[in-house]
Amino acid sequence: MNSTRRTVQPGLLLACAFALVAVGCTNDPGTEPPSTSPTEATSVSKPADFDPCTDIPDVVLTSEQLRKTRPENSDSAGVKTHGCGYFMLQGYDVRIVRTSVSLSDIKAKFPDSYREQQFGSRQGAYYTLFPQYGDRSCVINVAMNTGSLEFDLRNPATASKTGNLDTCQLATDLTNKIVPLIPESA
Known part of the structure; x- marks a missing residue:
């Protein structure tokens, strides 16, 4: 053989x-x-997701007069974030990041300022992340399967276009424009 x-x-x-x-x-x-x-x-295997740097259409950015600044990514102390900063000339700036922090994590850490709010089909919450900025700062997190999407908006009083407007209303309006863009399975 x-x-x-x-x-x-x-x-x-x-x-x-x-x-x-x-x-x-x-x-x-x-x-x-x-x-x-x-x-x-x-x-086939990757679940639907939402990338705050690439999945916000130009029509939304244009309606808010927002320009992208830079990526906002980190992996620190077990908290992962990915997103981008945006700004309006003579107006507010906002950091929109996907984070591994859940709403229950936020509620546990910020119980005194945590306030739940529904944004479309998703649960969300306002809370005070930066008390030193007072009403010039508003942070909203919206629940996602792997954590939340965070909107960290700062609206300086010196901003000629938005400084006289309510900061949390600006954050709410922006959040309501972006939440419908998030895939249901994200």
């Missing part, structure tokens, strides 16, 4: 292990497994 022993190159073995679940694998060293694009591989 004549037996032929085939060897598999180590790099191909690793590539095959990753590709086996999605597309199968051959042990022929001259054949590479078909590739899949990241969207094909993740579209």
Whole structure:
């Protein structure tokens, strides 16, 4: 009996292990497994999400006269955040971030200022994160499956376009424009 022993190159073995679940694998060293694009591989398993830097349409930003400033990302003390800062010329600025902090975490940490509010189909809450800014600061978090979406709005009295307006009303109006954009499963 004549037996032929085939060897598999180590790099191909690793590539095959990753590709086996999605597309199968051959042990022929001259054949590479078909590739899949990241969207094909993740579209089935990745739940719907909301990215505050890319998922707010221009029509909303234009209606609020907002311009994006910079990413606002961190992973500190077990709290993860991802989002962006926005500002209105001669008006308010707002930081919109997705955070791993839940409404119950916020209620436990800020029981004296925590005030629940419904925003569309989602539960939300106002609370005082920066007491030193008084009524020039308003923070709203809206519940999501993996934490919450935070709107941290500051409205200086010197802002000629918005300084005379109620800061929490500005935050509420913006929140009400953005909440409907969040996928139900996010």
